[in-house]
Amino acid sequence: MAVVTTLSNNQKFSDEPSIRQCLKEFGIDYERWSSEHELSDDAPAEEVLGAYAKEIDQLKAQGGYVTADVINVTPETPGLDEMLAKFDREHWHDEDEVRFVIAGRGLFHVRSEAGVVAIEVGPGDLIRVPRGTHHWFNLCSDRRIRAIRLFQDITGWTPHYTESMIDRQYQPQCFGLSHLLGSIESR
DSSP states (O other), X not given: OOEEEETTTTEEEOSHHHHHHXXXXXXXXXXXXXXXXXXXXXXXXXXXXXXXHHHHHHHHHHHTOOEEEEEEEOTTSTTXXXXXXXXXXXXXXSSOEEEEEEEEOEEEEEEEXXXXXXXXXXXXXXXXXXXXXXXXXXXXXXXXXXXXXXXSSTTOOOOEEOSOOGGGGSOOOOOHHHHHHHHHHTO
């Protein structure tokens, strides 16, 4: 389950209704998919896409997406630091950024008129960052994420960078439920 933090007031949300309501204020769509599909950790991309074909087809119909793929990032991914450097700066895209996380964790920061929100996503989380939305992305400390990506243009999207440097004002830290529960227990 995602952990969402509004950074202006450090409010944290970890239940689906609160997450949806909070992210709605930032223009972000969030869904929680159950893991009904039995897949091995090393299942090939074709098997993953086949298992989620029904859900992918529904998203394609709803959002005008024409293609889907599976990204699998691990600490052993060649050029990982260079790849991550493309996304850890504030940017936007000409199309939606849609991710359904199968494994691992990542951290989206989104900036809008409502402020900045940190969205830590994990297995079962589906997020849609609409085109034109200013955001940036970091992996969590284990530097792993496996996700289904959907695209409206067959060539994929290109980041358009802002020059705000606002991304440098926020820590690229994932907090997770263990951090959230620990802070509640310490009260």
